[in-house]
Amino acid sequence: MTGKPMTGTGRNNAPCETDDAFLDRSALARQVVKDTISKVLLGAVLILMLALPAVISSPTWLHIIVLIFFYAYLTTSWNMVGGFAGVLPLGHAVFLGIGAYTSTVLSLQYGISPWLGMFVGGVLAVAAGMVIGLPTLKMRGAYFALATIAFSEGVRVMVENIEYLGPFKLNGPRGLQIPPLNIGWANFMFSSKVPYYYIILAMLLIILFLTWVVSRSKLGYYLTAGGEEPEAAQALGVNVSRAKVIAMALSCFFTALAGTFYAQFSLFIHPKSTISLDISFEIAFIALIGGRGSIAGPVLGALLLRPVSDLSRIYFGDILPGMHLVIYGVVLILVMIYQPRGLQEPLTRIYDRVINRMADGFIKGGYK
Amino acid sequence: MNLLELKGVTKQFGGLRAVDKLSLSMEKGEILGLIGPNGAGKSTAFNCIAGVFPPTKGEVIFDGQVINGKKPWDLCKRGLARTFQIVKPFASKSVLYNVTVGAFATTSSRAQAEAKAIKVLELLNFDDKKDTKSSDLTIADRKRLEIARALATEPRLLLLDEVMAGLRPAEVDEMVEIIRFLRGQGITILVIEHIMRAIMALSDRIVVIHFGKKIAEGTPQAVASDENVIKAYLGDEYGVS
Numbered sequence: 001m002t003g004k005p006m007t008g009t010g011r012n013n014a015p016c017e018t019d020d021a022f023l024d025r026s027a028l029a030r031q032v033v034k035d036t037i038s039k040v041l042l043g044a045v046l047i048l049m050l051a052l053p054a055v056i057s058s059p060t061w062l063h064i065i066v067l068i069f070f071y072a073y074l075t076t077s078w079n080m081v082g083g084f085a086g087v088l089p090l091g092h093a094v095f096l097g098i099g100a101y102t103s104t105v106l107s108l109q110y111g112i113s114p115w116l117g118m119f120v121g122g123v124l125a126v127a128a129g130m131v132i133g134l135p136t137l138k139m140r141g142a143y144f145a146l147a148t149i150a151f152s153e154g155v156r157v158m159v160e161n162i163e164y165l166g167p168f169k170l171n172g173p174r175g176l177q178i179p180p181l182n183i184g185w186a187n188f189m190f191s192s193k194v195p196y197y198y199i200i201l202a203m204l205l206i207i208l209f210l211t212w213v214v215s216r217s218k219l220g221y222y223l224t225a226g227g228e229e230p231e232a233a234q235a236l237g238v239n240v241s242r243a244k245v246i247a248m249a250l251s252c253f254f255t256a257l258a259g260t261f262y263a264q265f266s267l268f269i270h271p272k273s274t275i276s277l278d279i280s281f282e283i284a285f286i287a288l289i290g291g292r293g294s295i296a297g298p299v300l301g302a303l304l305l306r307p308v309s310d311l312s313r314i315y316f317g318d319i320l321p322g323m324h325l326v327i328y329g330v331v332l333i334l335v336m337i338y339q340p341r342g343l344q345e346p347l348t349r350i351y352d353r354v355i356n357r358m359a360d361g362f363i364k365g366g367y368k
Numbered sequence: 369m370n371l372l373e374l375k376g377v378t379k380q381f382g383g384l385r386a387v388d389k390l391s392l393s394m395e396k397g398e399i400l401g402l403i404g405p406n407g408a409g410k411s412t413a414f415n416c417i418a419g420v421f422p423p424t425k426g427e428v429i430f431d432g433q434v435i436n437g438k439k440p441w442d443l444c445k446r447g448l449a450r451t452f453q454i455v456k457p458f459a460s461k462s463v464l465y466n467v468t469v470g471a472f473a474t475t476s477s478r479a480q481a482e483a484k485a486i487k488v489l490e491l492l493n494f495d496d497k498k499d500t501k502s503s504d505l506t507i508a509d510r511k512r513l514e515i516a517r518a519l520a521t522e523p524r525l526l527l528l529d530e531v532m533a534g535l536r537p538a539e540v541d542e543m544v545e546i547i548r549f550l551r552g553q554g555i556t557i558l559v560i561e562h563i564m565r566a567i568m569a570l571s572d573r574i575v576v577i578h579f580g581k582k583i584a585e586g587t588p589q590a591v592a593s594d595e596n597v598i599k600a601y602l603g604d605e606y607g608v609s
Contacts, residue, residue, distance in 0.1 A: 218472045218481070225458050225469045232456035235418065237444035237473035237521055341460075 026363075033359045049201055053194045062193040066265065068306040069200040070258065074279075075286045075298035076207045077254035081247040082284065083293035084220060086227020087137065088145040090280050091152025095125040095252045097159070097275035099259025104176050104269060105168045107187070114188040118260040122253040128155075129252030130245070137244045149277065156275040175270025178263065188264045196265050203261065204299075207254055211295050214250070223247055224293070278325070282309070285328045289335050291342025300344050305331070369432070371396045371525055371556050372417070377426035379412050379580075386412040388580035389426070394525075399547070399557045401571030401588070403564075405600055409580040410560045411453065414529055417558070418450045419443045430525065444473055449523035451514035453530040453560075457502035463489070464498040466513055470520030488520045492546060508539040515546065526550065528559045532566050540566050568592065576600070 056062055074096070082089050102124050103117030112120075136147040160173045170176070183189050190196060214220045225233035226240035233240055263269045282305075290301020308331075309324035316323040339345055372394040379387040387409045394400050404410050416423045417430075422437035429435070430448055440450075449470075458466050467485035468478070475481050489495040494512055497505070502513060511531045518526060528547070532540050544566050551557055561567040567574065568588040576584040576591055578600040584591050591597055 216478055218476050218478070221465070221469050221472055221478075221481075224461065224465075228458040228460065229456040231420075232452060232458070232517075233469065234440040235444060235450050235452070236470045236517055237441045238469070239439070239441045 030359055030363060033362050034355050037355055037358050037362070053197050059193050062197060064307065064310050066193060066197050066200055067310070068302050069197075069204050070261065070265075071282070071286060071306050072299045072302035073200060073204045073207055074255060074258050075283050075290070075302055076204070076211055076295075077251050077258065078283045079251075079287055079292065079298050080211065080214065080254075081244065081251040082287055083297070084215065084223040084227065085244045085247045086223075086293075087244065088141070088284065089148045089248075089251075090145045090284055091132075091148035091150075091277070092251075092255055092283055093275050093277065093279040094152035094155050095129060095255040096259040096262065096279060097155065097269075097271070098125045098128055099256030100263040100269045100274045101159070101170065101176070101259075102256070103260040104178060104263045105170070108176060108178065109167075109169060113186060114260050114264055115186075118188075118257050121256040121260055125252040125256030125259075126249045129248050133245055133248040133252075137248060138241055149280070152275060152280060153277065156271050159271045159275060173271060175268060175273070176263075178267040180267055188260070189267070196261075200261060200265075203257065208295060208299070210250075210254075215295065219243060219246060227293075281325070282328070285325075285332060287342075289328070289332055289343060291344030294342065294344045294348075296348065297342050297344040300347060301342070304343065369396065370394060370429075371398075371431060372558070373427075373429040374413075374417070375427040375429065377413065377416055377423045377428060379409075379416055379421070380424040386580050387416065387423070387577075390577065390580070390582055391426075392575050392582065392585070394556055394558065396524075396556055397551065397554060398572050399551055399559060399570055401567040401574040402558060402560045402577070403562075403567060403574060404577040408577045408600075410577060411529065412580075413577070414450070414527060414558075414560055418448070418527055444521050444523075447522065447524035448527070449518035449521045449525070450527040451511075451518050451529055451531055453533065455507075455510040455514050457505070457510055457513055459501075459503040461502060462499050463494070463502055463505070463513055463516075466502050467516045467520045470517040473521040485516075485520050488516050491519070492516050508535050508542075511535065511543070512546070515550075519550070523555060525556045525558065528557060528561075530560055530562060532561055532563050544570055 052065070053062060056065070074092070078089065078092050081087060082092075099118065099121035102121030103114040106112040106117040106120060107114050132148060132151045136144050139147065159170055162170055163172050164170065178189070180189055180191070183191055185195070222233065222238045222240075222243040225236065226238050226243050230240045259274065262274065266273070286301035286305050287298055288301075289305060290299070291297025305328060308327050312324040312327060313321075320326075335343060370393045374390055374392050376389045376391055377387055378385065378389055390409075390413055392400070402410050402413065415421060417428055419435065419438050419440040419442070427434050427436060430443070430446065435443060435446075435448075458469065464482065464485055467488055468481050471481035471484040471488070475484070486495060486498065489498055492512060492515065494509075494516055497509065502510070505513060515528070515531060531547075532543050535543060540563060547557060547559070547570055559567060559570060561570075571588055573586060574584075574588055574591045575582060576594070576597050578596075583596040583600060584594040586594070
């Protein structure tokens, strides 16, 4: 009587354990297969990106693609503070402007290579970011956004109205023209769009990698925690303000680098084209629609929205300038209603499903 | 030696004196219950200890040092952790992510923090839910997550603010077990609670406050039969004469 259940459980247990072990092992194998597929896909996309200029000969299309990468880069920089830290900066163009003006003034007046000026601009942008960030990052929600708008607009009006800032010639509303005299890598100046394409591609890859590193680090965890529940985060040892200030510094620095790129790409900068709220808002639009606080969001957003902007400028430019902002607004409303976490969420789900199906196919194929 | 000591702590909000010259002390390894009717000043006293705001007067001494005006994140790194009455999970993130944030208090490496978080989850029999998004948890599990996160910071003193409110009786029993288990791990615990059954079973000593003032202190039995306490909870006409 007593023996029966004992043997029964004994018999049941043995296959159960091996089943578990088998499941564990196959789950692990599946994960490895999925990781490999992801890596192969990523590699394929990379190769495609590197080969793209060889395929596309039209400078117009290359220009549009460069701008897509440029905005993806800008939005990814913005995302460090606007996405992970949970605040909404709406004046990021001011840091773009600081980067553009710094490297341009240094190269025009002192003959310093824009490659060096780029980093000087980055440091200056961090300083400016601290001026605005230290007192305002503690504010919640709309107040921080309003403070950044005010700061950015204030700087634009100032730059528009001064010819000289100390010894530096800013040339007021007429802006600065960069004469394309010394073309070449040393001067960050090219007659073809192809080098610009590779430079912005490299910048984008670096900032994406950096975002990935940050999001997996202590700083990334602290930013997310402080952005979602500041009080709870503080009780868990997070100095929320300090984390936000660090994120702001990183964001300002990398945004300014894009400013130098823009200056060298267009060879002409003026206050309206660099320190403009249009750019600040467009960055925020791209981030919100693509998905704030994710790595893929800004890239997806730029990929989807930039063509809308360029096409609407081509087709509606004369009749309805600013049409792209109206379209952005409509898209934003729809996204906020149906996908409040941005388009990256459904797209990531689809991507996961595809990867899973491919992994299934591989594993089944392997057993046959 | 006392791990926590309050000496004449007073907290004034404008004209309202929420905590009035409150003194108490906690020994290492003790569970102290802090009770009182609604609005008695329990949470204010609690917030003064946890560094949310400094006391207007008096001293809070933790581990021999005055901690008045120290910030919550500094206190956390010294070994003082708390939970929130209204739970505040990082809603878009998994249970493991939530606990890892706490574990970062003692390390900067993600691998180490995550390993420690998993250890804490295993300790609380919570590791089966580590990948669940914290906004999908039941209220009982959210309270458990609050404790897990606090625990991951390796506290010596744990402040629990109504971790049993809103739980079913079976869940309350489970929580009592968890708190006892934590004390067994050498953690000193201050509990604010409204569920008398639980606090009577748990506490070594109980401090009762009313209108910000301490009106009784002692073992659960002594406090339960104290005249002032019965008056405070039930009104004057029920006072034992």
